[in-house]
Structures are given as C-alpha cells and as structure tokens.
Amino acid sequence: MNRGVLTRKVTSLLIWAATLVLTVISLFPVVWMILTSFKTKAESFQIPPAWLFSPSLDNYRTVMSGGDSVAILPRPLTFYLTNSLVVGVITTIISVSIGALASYSITRLTFPGRGALSVLIVGSRVLPPIATLMPIFLMFRNLGLIDTRLGLILIYSSLNAPFAAWMLRGFFASIPRELEEAAQVDGSTRLGVLFKIVVPLVLPGLAATSIFSFTLAWNDLPFALFLTSTEAVTLPVVATFTRTEVGTLWGPMAALGTVMIIPIWVFTLISQRWLVEGLTSGSVKG
Amino acid sequence: MDSPASPTGLGTDRPFWKRIDLFPYMLLAPMFVLLGAFLVVPWVVNASNSFYDWKLNDPTSVREFAGLQNFRSVLTDEITYRSLRNTLVFVGAGVVLEVVLGMIGALLLFRTAFMKRVLSTLVLSPMLLTPVAVGLMWVFMWNALFGIINYLLSMIGIQGPAWLADPSWTLWTLVITEVWQHTSYMILILLAGLHGLPKDPYESAKIDGANSWQAFWSITVPLLRPILAIGIMFRLMFAIRTFDVPYVLLGLQGGPDQSGLLFSTLLYRVSFQSFDVGRSAALALILVVVTGVLVFTVTKLVYKEVEL
Numbered sequence: 001m002n003r004g005v006l007t008r009k010v011t012s013l014l015i016w017a018a019t020l021v022l023t024v025i026s027l028f029p030v031v032w033m034i035l036t037s038f039k040t041k042a043e044s045f046q047i048p049p050a051w052l053f054s055p056s057l058d059n060y061r062t063v064m065s066g067g068d069s070v071a072i073l074p075r076p077l078t079f080y081l082t083n084s085l086v087v088g089v090i091t092t093i094i095s096v097s098i099g100a101l102a103s104y105s106i107t108r109l110t111f112p113g114r115g116a117l118s119v120l121i122v123g124s125r126v127l128p129p130i131a132t133l134m135p136i137f138l139m140f141r142n143l144g145l146i147d148t149r150l151g152l153i154l155i156y157s158s159l160n161a162p163f164a165a166w167m168l169r170g171f172f173a174s175i176p177r178e179l180e181e182a183a184q185v186d187g188s189t190r191l192g193v194l195f196k197i198v199v200p201l202v203l204p205g206l207a208a209t210s211i212f213s214f215t216l217a218w219n220d221l222p223f224a225l226f227l228t229s230t231e232a233v234t235l236p237v238v239a240t241f242t243r244t245e246v247g248t249l250w251g252p253m254a255a256l257g258t259v260m261i262i263p264i265w266v267f268t269l270i271s272q273r274w275l276v277e278g279l280t281s282g283s284v285k286g
Numbered sequence: 287m288d289s290p291a292s293p294t295g296l297g298t299d300r301p302f303w304k305r306i307d308l309f310p311y312m313l314l315a316p317m318f319v320l321l322g323a324f325l326v327v328p329w330v331v332n333a334s335n336s337f338y339d340w341k342l343n344d345p346t347s348v349r350e351f352a353g354l355q356n357f358r359s360v361l362t363d364e365i366t367y368r369s370l371r372n373t374l375v376f377v378g379a380g381v382v383l384e385v386v387l388g389m390i391g392a393l394l395l396f397r398t399a400f401m402k403r404v405l406s407t408l409v410l411s412p413m414l415l416t417p418v419a420v421g422l423m424w425v426f427m428w429n430a431l432f433g434i435i436n437y438l439l440s441m442i443g444i445q446g447p448a449w450l451a452d453p454s455w456t457l458w459t460l461v462i463t464e465v466w467q468h469t470s471y472m473i474l475i476l477l478a479g480l481h482g483l484p485k486d487p488y489e490s491a492k493i494d495g496a497n498s499w500q501a502f503w504s505i506t507v508p509l510l511r512p513i514l515a516i517g518i519m520f521r522l523m524f525a526i527r528t529f530d531v532p533y534v535l536l537g538l539q540g541g542p543d544q545s546g547l548l549f550s551t552l553l554y555r556v557s558f559q560s561f562d563v564g565r566s567a568a569l570a571l572i573l574v575v576v577t578g579v580l581v582f583t584v585t586k587l588v589y590k591e592v593e594l
Contacts, residue, residue, distance in 0.1 A: 138331065279474060
C-alpha cells in the first residue's frame with residue numbers, strides 16, 4: 001500500500017469517527033429521556049447513572065391514570081393525546097389544502113398582482129406569531145373560542161397554510177407545463193386539470209408538507225398554553241404540568257416527552273427524503 | 287369557473303371586471319380569508335391597543351385612550367432593555383454557532399463513506415422534535431446535583447457550574463440547548479447545498495495546486511453564500527421569537543435575577559401574567575421592528591442579492 005492510499009484511508013476513517021460522535025450527540029438527549037421514562041424514581045436520580053436496569057412501566061401508568069388520588073395529571077394521558085391528534089390532523093387537512101391551492105395559483109398561473117400576492121403569503125411568516133397572542137385571546141373571548149379545539153385549529157391553520165404554500169412551490173414548479181396543456185386540450189376544466197393531473201404529481205410534496213404541518217401543530221406551546229385551560233389542553237401544555245411547586249416529576253415528565261417525540265421520530269425517519277426535498281427546494285429556488 | 291375569451295374577438299367590448307380571469311384569485315381566496323382573520327385583524331388590534339390603557343386582571347379597568355403612555359413606560363423600563371440585550375446575545379451566539387457547527391456537520395456527512403444515509407437521518411432528527419419535550423429533557427440533564435452533564439464533566443475532571451441556577455450561566459445554557467436542536471436545520475440545508483455544487487471548479491483548483499482548505503474558502507463558501515443567507519434568515523426569524531425552550535428551562539421570570547429573560551418571555555409574561563393589553567401591544571410592535579431590522583440587515587450582509 002503506498003502512502004497516498006494510506007493517508008486517504010486514515011482521513012476517511014477519521015471523518016467517519018467524527019460523524020459518529022456527531023450522531024451520538026444528536027441522539028443522546030432523546031435516548032436518555034426514553035431510558036429515564038422506564039426507570040424507577042430511585043434509578044433516575046442515581047449517580048453514577050444507571051445504564052442497565054430492569055425497565056418499569058410505572059411512569060406510564062402514572063400518566064395514564066388521571067383524576068384519582070395518586071394521579072399527577074387532572075385527566076388521563078389519552079384525553080390530551082386525543083386533543084393533540086384531533087387538532088393536528090384537522091389543522092393539517094385545512095392548511096395543506098388551502099396552501100396547495102394558493103401555491104398552485106402563484107407558481108403555475110399568470111395574473112395581475114401575482115408577485116405582490118406571493119410576497120404577502122411568504123412575507124406573512126416574518127411576523128412573530130407570539131406577538132399576536134393577546135389580540136387573538138381578545139378575539140376568541142368574544143367568539144367563545146377560548147379553550148376549544150376549533151380555536152386552536154383555526155390559529156394553527158392560519159400559521160401553517162402560508163408555510164405549506166411556500167414548501168410546495170418547488171414541487172409545483174417542477175411539473176412540465178406540457179402535461180397541463182395537453183389535458184386542457186382534451187377538454188378538462190382547469191379544476192379538473194388541477195385535481196387529475198397536478199395533484200397526483202405533487203403527492204410526495206403534499207406528504208412532506210402534511211408531516212411538517214402536523215408537527216408544527218403537535219409541537220406548539222404558546223398558543224395552547226394561553227388559549228386553553230381544561231377542555232382543549234394539548235400534550236405540550238400538560239407536559240409542563242410536571243414541573244410542580246414541590247419540584248419536577250422527572251419520571252412522568254420523561255414518559256410524556258417520549259409520547260410526544262416518538263410519532264415525530266417515526267414520521268421523520270420514514271419521510272426523510274421528501275422532507276429534505278420540501279425544505280430545501282423551497283429555499284434553494286428562493 | 288372557466289371564462290374563455292369570447293369567440294367574437296378578445297372581448298374588448300365587455301366591462302373590465304368581466305375580462306379578468308378570476309380562477310387564480312379564487313384559488314388564493316381561502317388563504318387570504320385565513321390571513322385576514324388571524325393575521326391582519328390581530329395586528330390591527332395590536333396597533334390600536336398600543337395606544338390604550340387596559341388591564342384585564344383589574345375589573346375596574348376600562349379601555350381608555352392613553353396616547354404614547356404604553357411606549358413611554360415600556361421604553362423607560364430597564365427590564366425591556368435587559369431582555370432585548372439577552373435576546374441579541376441569545377440570537378447572535380446561537381446563529382453563529384449553528385452556522386459554524388452546521389458547516390462542520392454538513393462537510394462531515396458529505397464526506398462520510400459508510401452508512402451515510404442512516405447517519406444523515408439520525409443527525410438531522412433533532413430539528414422537528416417537540417421543543418417542550420427537548421426543554422424538559424435538558425432541564426433534567428442540566429441539573430447540578432444529579433444531571434448527566436455535570437457527571438460527564440466530572441469524569442474528565444471538570445467541576446460543572448449550576449447552569450440554570452447560576453445567573454452567569456443561564457443565558458449560555460439556553461444557547462447550548464437551542465444550538466443542539468437547531469444546528470440540524472443548518473446541516474440539512476448546507477448538505478443540500480454541497481450536493482448541488484458543480485465539480486469543475488474543484489478540479490481546476492486541484493490542477494492549480496490548491497489544497498482542500500484553500501478550495502473550501504475560495505470555492506465552497508462563496509458558492510454556498512445564497513443558501514447560507516436563506517438559512518441564516520430563517521434561523522434569525524425563529525430564534526428571535528423562541529419561547530418554548532426558554533419557558534421550560536427558566537420559566538416566565540427568566541431564571542435567577544431574570545438573568546436569562548428573553549424579549550419573547552417578557553412579552554408573554556406581560557400578556558399572560560399581568561394581562562396588560564396596552565403594554566403587551568407596545569412590546570409586540572417593538573418585537574416586529576427588531577425582527578425586521580435584524581433579519582434584513584444580517585441577510586443583506588451575508589448575501590446582497592437575496593430576495594424573498
């Protein structure tokens with residue numbers, strides 16, 4: 001083996017080792033949380049940390065039993081899980097549909113005011129949503145939307161729809177124009193072209209955008225914390241309940257954290273490729 | 287829905303509103319209804335409220351015109367400036383670290399020869415994780431008594447600080463936690479950028495005798511500038527409004543002596559704890575101005591031709 005080959009092999013091994021370190025750092029907190037969720041109270045405080053232990057489901061039992069004397073949550077986990085899922089799924093359906101229609105319009109059609117309207121949609125993201133908490137609270141108070149899932153769905157849809165439109169631009173732009181024209185010659189209406197020709201071609205984009213939209217709704221804290229109290233409380237809000245006056249309940253907290261993170265992890269792992277395409281095609285094509 | 291041109295000509299005899307093709311606007315209508323109701327209306331309400339005195343937690347308080355009183359009181363309050371300063375440090379240090387570490391991470395993944403796809407997926411995974419869950423986990427890890435971080439530091443002979451309980455460390459603890467989660471976004475877009483780079487400039491540089499360090503600075507960095515500008519713009523925008531992780535780590539007081547109080551935490555506190563409508567509206571408008579100025583200047587500094 002000559003020197004050049006050896007140097008290259010060593011370099012490549014060093015790069016791989018460094019990448020492994022990066023991977024461990026990226027995964028560690030989550031793995032640590034999942035491990036902690038299966039530990040008993042004594043084990044989770046142990047120093048040096050317990051790496052090997054017999055897994056216990058106590059923490060999950062604690063968060064599943066709401067309302068009774070030993071419970072730490074006002075209601076069982078399933079109640080909050082249902083809220084989060086319902087809000088997340090309906091928000092996704094609304095925001096991706098509305099975003100896709102708008103995105104198609106500004107990327108594929110020509111009409112007066114197109115540039116200005118697309119700047120308005122993308123530019124709306126610059127305004128920090130957290131600064132609209134108070135006016136939205138006042139609005140919702142008048143409309144009776146405080147502490148309702150509908151209220152959260154409306155807010156999240158309005159935040160996610162522009163994002164969906166932005167993310168889908170690259171996918172719409174990559175469809176060959178001839179396909180649409182051919183269908184129009186065949187006598188399809190323009191809505192027919194959109195649903196029969198264009199939508200099937202952007203399905204990967206719609207999937208990636210849906211996952212992203214669901215994640216944003218699933219993850220939100222500030223709006224849910226401010227606008228809900230008992231009935232529409234979602235998982236991120238209830239997770240903050242584990243920090244009590246007498247200290248944090250680490251085990252139940254880790255269990256709730258694990259429940260919140262696992263779906264997101266599964267989603268991103270299976271849709272990584274589309275997600276990367278959606279997040280970068282929008283930004284590369286600016 | 288379709289409005290084909292009239293067969294007799296271009297339809298010049300028809301009135302203006304009938305000649306306009308409504309289809310593109312109809313597709314955009316639902317979007318603008320949503321934005322109108324939940325973006326335009328709240329901001330108009332904010333702008334108006336900022337000139338009124340109104341406290342929701344005081345039953346005797348009525349909405350009363352107060353002129354510039356809210357702005358005067360907010361802009362003379364020391365805590366406003368402290369939170370702004372903290373936010374600038376938090377955002378500045380965070381984004382710089384994310385760019386540097388993101389570039390290193392992207393280059394590593396780009397050049398990794400084994401298990402490249404699996405490792406990329408895992409390294410990119412923190413980005414979308416629920417910030418509340420991430421925050422709670424880090425609170426556990428930062429704990430001075432039984433946290434794993436100080437335990438690991440003690441193994442290499444370092445006595446770790448009290449992190450979230452030590453006023454001189456709170457802000458940096460926030461920065462590290464946020465950098466852990468959001469560097470993955472920077473890696474993602476820089477990695478995509480690296481995959482899109484042309485091969486030719488590198489080959490001619492090699493012929494000219496440039497080493498890989500020189501090639502990185504003279505070819506890679508300039509070619510990645512546009513995508514770097516987009517990445518920085520997005521991270522700045524989102525870092526300024528960060529609420530979840532600081533809230534979980536330090537609470538609405540911003541930790542001991544409010545040492546880690548961010549502007550967004552202050553805004554939330556004035557809205558949610560004091561229910562002071564007027565002041566929160568004034569702070570909201572200040573946050574928009576700060577966001578606009580910061581995002582615009584920094585993005586232009588990185589890349590002049592950026593447009594969005």
